[in-house]
Amino acid sequence: MLEPYADVIIDITHTAVDRVFQYEIPEELSEKVSLGMKIRVPFGQGNRLLDGYIIGFSAKPEYDPLKIKKIESICEDGVAIEGQLVRLAAWMRERYGSTMIQALKTVLPVKKKLKNLERRYLIRKISEEECRELLSFYRKKNQKARVRLLEAFLMDQTLPYEMVVQKLRVSAASVKPFLEQGICALETKNSFRNPFQGEKAEGGSVSLTEEQRLAVEGILSAWETDRRPCYLHGITGSGKTEVYMEVIRRVVAEGKQAIVLIPEISLTWQTVMRFYRQFGERVSIVHSRLSAGEKSDQMERARRGDLDIMIGPRSALFTPFSNLGLIVIDEEHETAYKSETVPKYHAIDTAIERCRLAGAMTILGSATPSATSYYRAQNGEYHFFQMKTRAKEASALPSVEIVDLREELKAGNRGIFSRRLAELMEEALKRKEQILLFLNRRGYAGFVSCRSCGKAVKCPHCDVSLKVHRDGTLKCHYCGHETPIPRICPSCGSSYIAGFGTGTQKVEAMVKELFPEAGVLRMDMDTTSKKGSHDAILSAFADGKADILIGTQMIVKGHDFPRVTLVGILAADLSLYSGGYEAGERTFSLLTQAAGRAGRDSLPGHVVIQSYSPDNYSVEAAASQDYEGFYWHEILYRKLLRYPPVYRMLSLLVTSKEEEEAERMAEVVKRQAESVNEEGALELVGPAKASVAKINDVYRYMFYAKCEEEGPLLELKRRIEALEWDRNVQYQFDME
Numbered sequence: 048m049l050e051p052y053a054d055v056i057i058d059i060t061h062t063a064v065d066r067v068f069q070y071e072i073p074e075e076l077s078e079k080v081s082l083g084m085k086i087r088v089p090f091g092q093g094n095r096l097l098d099g100y101i102i103g104f105s106a107k108p109e110y111d112p113l114k115i116k117k118i119e120s121i122c123e124d125g126v127a128i129e130g131q132l133v134r135l136a137a138w139m140r141e142r143y144g145s146t147m148i149q150a151l152k153t154v155l156p157v158k159k160k161l162k163n164l165e166r167r168y169l170i171r172k173i174s175e176e177e178c179r180e181l182l183s184f185y186r187k188k189n190q191k192a193r194v195r196l197l198e199a200f201l202m203d204q205t206l207p208y209e210m211v212v213q214k215l216r217v218s219a220a221s222v223k224p225f226l227e228q229g230i231c232a233l234e235t236k237n238s239f240r241n242p243f244q245g246e247k248a249e250g251g252s253v254s255l256t257e258e259q260r261l262a263v264e265g266i267l268s269a270w271e272t273d274r275r276p277c278y279l280h281g282i283t284g285s286g287k288t289e290v291y292m293e294v295i296r297r298v299v300a301e302g303k304q305a306i307v308l309i310p311e312i313s314l315t316w317q318t319v320m321r322f323y324r325q326f327g328e329r330v331s332i333v334h335s336r337l338s339a340g341e342k343s344d345q346m347e348r349a350r351r352g353d354l355d356i357m358i359g360p361r362s363a364l365f366t367p368f369s370n371l372g373l374i375v376i377d378e379e380h381e382t383a384y385k386s387e388t389v390p391k392y393h394a395i396d397t398a399i400e401r402c403r404l405a406g407a408m409t410i411l412g413s414a415t416p417s418a419t420s421y422y423r424a425q426n427g428e429y430h431f432f433q434m435k436t437r438a439k440e441a442s443a444l445p446s447v448e449i450v451d452l453r454e455e456l457k458a459g460n461r462g463i464f465s466r467r468l469a470e471l472m473e474e475a476l477k478r479k480e481q482i483l484l485f486l487n488r489r490g491y492a493g494f495v496s497c498r499s500c501g502k503a504v505k506c507p508h509c510d511v512s513l514k515v516h517r518d519g520t521l522k523c524h525y526c527g528h529e530t531p532i533p534r535i536c537p538s539c540g541s542s543y544i545a546g547f548g549t550g551t552q553k554v555e556a557m558v559k560e561l562f563p564e565a566g567v568l569r570m571d572m573d574t575t576s577k578k579g580s581h582d583a584i585l586s587a588f589a590d591g592k593a594d595i596l597i598g599t600q601m602i603v604k605g606h607d608f609p610r611v612t613l614v615g616i617l618a619a620d621l622s623l624y625s626g627g628y629e630a631g632e633r634t635f636s637l638l639t640q641a642a643g644r645a646g647r648d649s650l651p652g653h654v655v656i657q658s659y660s661p662d663n664y665s666v667e668a669a670a671s672q673d674y675e676g677f678y679w680h681e682i683l684y685r686k687l688l689r690y691p692p693v694y695r696m697l698s699l700l701v702t703s704k705e706e707e708e709a710e711r712m713a714e715v716v717k718r719q720a721e722s723v724n725e726e727g728a729l730e731l732v733g734p735a736k737a738s739v740a741k742i743n744d745v746y747r748y749m750f751y752a753k754c755e756e757e758g759p760l761l762e763l764k765r766r767i768e769a770l771e772w773d774r775n776v777q778y779q780f781d782m783e
């Protein structure tokens with residue numbers, strides 16, 4: 048390491064990482080220090096020696112070089128988990144573009160001051176017999192406080208310390224000689240708030256199917272041969288979760304820990320309970336509905352070694368396990384694994400890097416692999432395992448039919464349900480079986496547009512259409528701007544202005560009209576805004592309290608309803624027109640997941656996919672559950688248009704309140720990119736206004752660079768970071 052100064056953080060807590068101190072690296076250490084390393088440094092006026100972590104290096108002193116202190120020594124006590132997380136942060140900073148502080152804040156657990164975290168107990172260390180003898184001794188001496196304490200000890204061997212002091216009014220001074228004489232001991236126990244409170248572990252595991260056994264053995268021996276990540280491609284219901292649990296069992300048996308990532312949306316009590324039944328108190332969860340304190344408790348439990356398994360969404364990736372053995376990423380294709388805030392990391396690559404640093408294995412799994420992951424598996428970056436049959440004996444794959452909505456229109460049916468779907472619904476209701484109706488929310492109505500000029504009512508601050516809310520107002524989902532529904536079109540003045548209804552609510556109304564007897568539940572943003580309502584709706588449906596569940600994306604993930612025999616996908620193609628090169632992939636995976644909800648148990652399942660473009664390859668491949676067919680089509684399209692995963696893409700968002708400034712800087716970036724691109728390895732696109740050109744009165748410009756190799760893009764990124772950026776212009780990278 049040639050730079051003479053190191054940036055050091057002393058206090059490794061989330062809130063303290065802003066305080067970075069510069070230290071000089073002494074000659075004799077300059078070859079030895081590295082990023083993330085734990086070191087000892089003199090600190091404060093008395094030059095007390097404290098532990099710190101190196102988070103960066105610099106060539107220049109930040110103040111008078113004579114006043115900069117020297118690093119004292121390197122701490123040799125193994126690789127601390129903090130050091131590993133610091134190194135991970137450095138990798139994220141480099142790869143995804145952010146400051147070191149932003150990256151550190153992402154990986155380091157938030158430490159909250161916790162109240163009542165620790166409980167102290169007094170524990171009787173002598174026999175009952177001895178206790179009685181002592182009691183009569185102190186009675187004679189008339190020492191009332193000690194008498195009360197000994198009486199209490201006869202009833203209970205363990206007494207909460209607080210109770211002894213407050214209720215028995217025994218002072219610390221009276222307890223002290225007892226402790227010294229070994230009559231009792233003071234112990235500290237953590238009373239962490241466990242989110243599982245009240246549920247009991249039951250144990251019991253299934254015996255694996257042949258396919259599952261092969262996957263488990265394959266994964267474990269692949270890990271023995273080389274340390275590439277493993278990919279598990281298994282159709283919905285093939286029993287991937289059981290495979291994960293078996294591998295986790297082996298990892299835990301070796302004294303290591305495991306992290307299981309699940310998209311928030313499918314983090315249901317059903318999934319969580321399966322893990323809890325297996326691993327009991329040694330498993331915990333984090334999710335966005337926990338308070339900061341609860342989250343922090345769980346991270347602390349992990350750090351102390353009270354847990355073996357952490358389940359949670361993206362951020363659970365940074366659980367501070369000191370001997371991590373495995374990270375599982377289930378439903379790896381989910382977009383939720385990509386962070387929306389800086390650093391815009393992807394959980395998959397970050398997990399692989401964390402595993403590399405920790406010497407742990409990674410398992411990715413899905414029924415519908417993302418094109419990127421599948422491409423990598425094909426190229427040998429991952430070991431690949433497949434499961435093609437459902438795990439439960441009786442459950443076969445559902446039969447799927449596509450209904451052409453254009454034909455319905457021709458036949459005069461303007462309703463939401465095709466004739467075929469309505470017919471199947473009626474039959475299922477007669478047989479007292481359950482129905483799922485899935486509405487692809489992306490792009491679905493909810494806004495108001497003019498029938499005369501065709502324009503939708505837009506937010507004045509953002510370049511998006513306003514959405515109709517239940518209270519009859521229009522709201523902007525980006526900035527919160529609110530306005531009543533206009534009577535006349537703001538663009539042309541026509542009075543022919545109308546809403547398109549709010550999706551799920553409209554479906555509910557239609558169901559009630561067609562099948563007034565049926566019990567209906569609805570699950571969408573409106574009905575699940577309260578804490579716990581999500582689970583309440585799902586358990587009500589699982590308990591058979593309704594015949595039909597209507598919902599958006601939320602209902603298709605990870606649920607197992609044995610009595611559902613019919614799944615209706617109302618408008619399959621809406622997500623096809625949501626824009627972006629991933630639209631086809633998203634549509635395919637949503638349809639496949641939705642279809643996979645039918646016939647999970649012994650009853651045969653039916654799926655009806657209603658579509659305006661029934662011959663689209665995503666829709667067709669989903670109907671025939673043909674992943675490979677879809678994949679080859681998709682990858683060809685990506686190749687032709689030079690999209691990821693075939694090409695790497697660096698996108699840059701330039702924003703400013705001043706439109707000209709944003710535009711000017713975007714142009715500067717472009718010229719910089721052109722100078723990097725002398726050999727023509729990069730394909731440059733833009734700059735152009737972003738698809739949402741303005742949010743909250745801030746203007747947005749996009750610039751893209753594509754390349755088969757990552758190197759030139761990282762170089763370009765470094766050059767862009769080194770440009771002179773004005774204070775009123777911001778930028779954000781995204782590397783795909």
Ligand code: ADP
Nearest residue numbers: 253254255256283284285286287288289438439
């Ligand atoms: P996936 O995650 O691949 O969709 P799951 O792990 O959720 O599949 O399993 C689907 C269903 O099959 C669950 O109800 C699960 O309990 C059951 N199952 C999984 N493996 C077995 C097995 N080996 N024997 C019996 N039932 C199983």
Ligand code: ZN
Nearest residue numbers: 497500536539
């Ligand atoms: Zn108009």
Ligand code: ZN
Nearest residue numbers: 506509523526
């Ligand atoms: Zn707005």
